[in-house]
Amino acid sequence: MKNKILLVEDSPVVLKVLRYLVSQNDLFMPVLAKCYADAQECLEAHSGDFFAAVVDLNLPDAEHGEVVDLVLDKQIPCIVLTGNFDDDLRLKLLNKGVVDYITKDSRYSFNHVMKVLDRLEKNRRIKVLVAEDSSTSRLFIKILLQQYQFQVLEAENGQEALAILEQDSHIRMLITDYNMPLINGYDLVRMLRHNERFKDLVIIGLSAEGDSSLSAKFIKSGANDFLKKPFYHEEFHCRVNHNIEAQEMLQTIRDLANIDPLTKLYNRRFLFTEGESLYQKSIASDRVLSVVMLDIDFFKRVNDTHGHLIGDALLLEFSAYLVSVFPDEMISRFGGEEFCVLISTESSELTIQRFEAFLSEIKKMTFTENKITITCSGGMNCDMQPTLSQAIEIADERLYTAKNTGRDKFIFE
Structure with a gap:
């Protein structure tokens, strides 16, 4: 709408x-x-x-x-x-x-x-946390942010702010005062920047104190920007919007390197960098990370019969459905019509059931305006290997066994 x-x-x-x-x-x-x-x-x-x-x-x-x-x-x-x-x-x-x-x-x-x-439209989906011990200042900042349609959360001190940030991974910006009880703003910034999880969190420091070195102190500790109180409405909005836009630009640059331009899934490069890191963390924590390779059967026929534009549309729709079924997993376009899914949150038995159900459902669906029906083949490896590359190699071998023995199969051992 x-x-x-x-x-x-x-x-x-x-x-x-x-x-x-x-x-x-x-x-x-x-x-x-x-x-x-x-x-x-x-x-x-x-x-x-x-x-x-x-x-x-x-x-x-x-x-x-x-x-x-x-x-x-x-x-x-x-x-x-x-x-x-x-x-x-x-x-x-x-x-x-x-x-x-x-x-x-x-x-x-x-x-x-x-x-x-x-x-304004983009800001409706952005959460901002305001950490400020003065209720008057906190309300003033909240009103300014809500004028620009941000979702605003509040904390009365650094300790409360830290707890909120730990609980809510969707917070994109922190605006923190310097002089707060329990944990001051400067120490809060330092603690956050030592945690890899908060590397992309935009942080703006605030202070009414007159020390001119405080702004440099904040920024050297990891803050993106600093404002001295009192500040003008326009200055505040300009700084907030500038920093949000800089973060979005950084994400766009990352996406160009890591996202497949057609399907909007992760690309092969991302899979072998971030996926490998995830795989090694699973090994270290003694957790199983299943690797599934999927391939659309006879995809070349789609391109030959309907043209490459329809083939691209099919890949896009298939990818969107794959994400809707496995929204919390790392999904990559491995190449062409082949996809890789890393699953770390369930038993191998449940993973097998979910993918068999997925392949069964795919056969009932039609794709693109041409109402094309397809089948898929899959291969899975759930035995932890020394590296992700080795696990992918095993899953890929099982995928090709499925394709060479009739297709429309899921082989997991």
Whole structure:
């Protein structure tokens, strides 16, 4: 379902530009209003349905920015787009709770509007932990983050923050004050950076203390950024968004190296690096890590009969189904129509049952718009070997035995 964006603008040209840009994003649907009365009518007709609003301050029937109050009263994130820059007015609007104040001084202004909307949509899935012993400061930071649609968790001290981070692996950012009881912010950062699990956690330090070396101390200990209190709304939002975007860029770079571009599964390179590390950890902890190799039978016939584009679509749909059945396992595209699955959370007997059920279900399904039916062959190794490569070699031999003895089989010994 698309997110409705209310666009309130009396200029037909500007409204047309905004409508076009918003329509280009598959996640958004523009709803147009040419004046305050239109905006009021739209809000009443679509109560609770709007994801955000982009509004002009000076409308024919509301010349003093009344539309901003109208939108904010409905608890809708509001972006102000205006032709006049007034610093006092900007501060007043930011204090009211608008997300951003953008002047219509060039075509890049409209691109910035779209960037803010895109950021708001992404932030809905991002958890931020605020560690701050002052309830007033913590509430202020929470409100600023919620204006940008972040999910906010709170901790009153470093020890509580550490416990929350240990329990919730989905937290992407920590904003921590320096001066806290039990564990201060600086020590909290050092503890987190010594744990490999938190290497990608974005950390922003805060402090009201006057020591100019504190920012360097925080960053040298592993923080991504530092803010001295009190800070401006815009500075806070810019720092938070900049650091989140830097983390996303880093993840994109990693994905280019580790993710198969077609299926979005891990690639062979990732399997033999991170998979090997996982395998060695299983050996060290005396846990079984089963290795399963899967191959789509007669896949060449699909390409020859229907073309490579349909073959690619089949691989994409097959991969998505494989992930839906085994969501917690490491799944890689080994090459072509061959896949590798590492399973560490269950007995070998249960693994065999699950894959036999998977292969049975695959035969009942159709793939792509051409309604193609397929079968799969598989081979498994559940006896721990010195290396993952050796375990894969055994599973691969069993896979090819399955293919050479009639296909549509799963061989595990």
